[in-house]
Amino acid sequence: MEKLLAAILAAVVLPAFAPAAEAQSLDDLFRKVNPSVVVVRAKGRDVSAGGVTRFNETGSGVLVSGSGRVMTASHVVNAMDEITVEGVAGEVVRARIISSDAAADVSLLQLERVTAAMRVAKVGDSNTVRVGQQVMVVGAPYGLAHSMSAGWISARWPPNTIFRDMPLAEFFQTTATINTGNSGGPMFNMAGEVIGIVSQNISKSGGSEGLGFVVTINTAQKLLTERKVFWSTLQGTMLTGDLAAIFNVPAPAAFLVKTVAQDSMAWDMGLLGGERIVTIGGKEIAVGGDIILSVDGIPVVSEDNIEKIRNKLAGTPLGTPFTMKVLRAGKVIELTGKTQ
Numbered sequence: 001m002e003k004l005l006a007a008i009l010a011a012v013v014l015p016a017f018a019p020a021a022e023a024q025s026l027d028d029l030f031r032k033v034n035p036s037v038v039v040v041r042a043k044g045r046d047v048s049a050g051g052v053t054r055f056n057e058t059g060s061g062v063l064v065s066g067s068g069r070v071m072t073a074s075h076v077v078n079a080m081d082e083i084t085v086e087g088v089a090g091e092v093v094r095a096r097i098i099s100s101d102a103a104a105d106v107s108l109l110q111l112e113r114v115t116a117a118m119r120v121a122k123v124g125d126s127n128t129v130r131v132g133q134q135v136m137v138v139g140a141p142y143g144l145a146h147s148m149s150a151g152w153i154s155a156r157w158p159p160n161t162i163f164r165d166m167p168l169a170e171f172f173q174t175t176a177t178i179n180t181g182n183s184g185g186p187m188f189n190m191a192g193e194v195i196g197i198v199s200q201n202i203s204k205s206g207g208s209e210g211l212g213f214v215v216t217i218n219t220a221q222k223l224l225t226e227r228k229v230f231w232s233t234l235q236g237t238m239l240t241g242d243l244a245a246i247f248n249v250p251a252p253a254a255f256l257v258k259t260v261a262q263d264s265m266a267w268d269m270g271l272l273g274g275e276r277i278v279t280i281g282g283k284e285i286a287v288g289g290d291i292i293l294s295v296d297g298i299p300v301v302s303e304d305n306i307e308k309i310r311n312k313l314a315g316t317p318l319g320t321p322f323t324m325k326v327l328r329a330g331k332v333i334e335l336t337g338k339t340q
Contacts, residue, residue, distance in 0.1 A: 035088045036063045037139065038087055038118070039085070040058070040076055040077065041058055041085075042056070042058075044057065044080040044081055044259070057076055058181050059182075060181065062186035062194055064123060064194070066120050069098075069108055069109070070111060071186070071194075073105050073215075074107040075105055078233070079235040082094075083096065083109065088117050093112050093114075098110045101223040102165075105199045108224040126170075129216075133190075135152065135172075135189060136150050137182060137185060142180055149178075151177070152176075155172075155173035162213060163213075169215045171199070171214060172196050174213075174214055176212060178200070184197060196216050230313050233267070234266055235258040236257045237256045239256050247327075248330065252301050254292060255291065259286075265340045266337070268337060276288060290327070292325075292326050293326060295322065297323075318340065319340075321337070323335070
């Protein structure tokens, strides 16, 4: 009788656990998801005390549509002059930003083409993820393409609780190893679904022994509205208070441009970036660039107004003219451009 009961229990219980055991086969999972992961390489310019310098950035990304949409981290691609993506077979494809939100560290790229070896990732629902669940991160740590690490969800953080400069991002904290180059890469659950986009880690040494943070995929999908790109092609500093007075800004606040991505909408309309770094009140600031006062009549006096400008430009048809007032060499001038 005992043997009969054991057999019945095994028949009922084991099938319920079989899918979970299969889902936790990391080697099978890696082979399944790896073709959707890409290496993102970007070339840009910065301004230092010696003038304008050039640099390269390496990150990761994940293909989320058959039309060539790739999700990555905004800090990998924003304000960059050139972006390329390398697939699992080593083929290199040019890419451009079609949407970006630095306040959550997420960007959406459009590839010129999708290679034969690439596969579209399945996107999951990050709201169903719980602390303690196992996860996998695939990316290019230190440029070593298609490297995998596994770990667990160790915490979940609501927006505006971890990084002050990323107030819109909901984060997973994870024990999966994250290093330089993992940024923008996908985090998968054990079903092979993308549940997050790697952002960064907090570490005293800069190594992987710190705390890893991943933007939830629901956050990324919510914020990545197509063509929300104008400010993602710029780097700069908000001038308020004493800084606004020092630069003779004829408004309570304005945006001092540091760099402008080549061939971007801002570049095409003639917006100028900085030329050198100076220290003002203990803060290093790039000077010599244009100071944006307003765009289409909306004054650049706060982050909220910048968001209004972004949304207005993103919501207009392609090729719609718009104007920008800037302070250049002490004079207010007007630049014109067209949405792209």
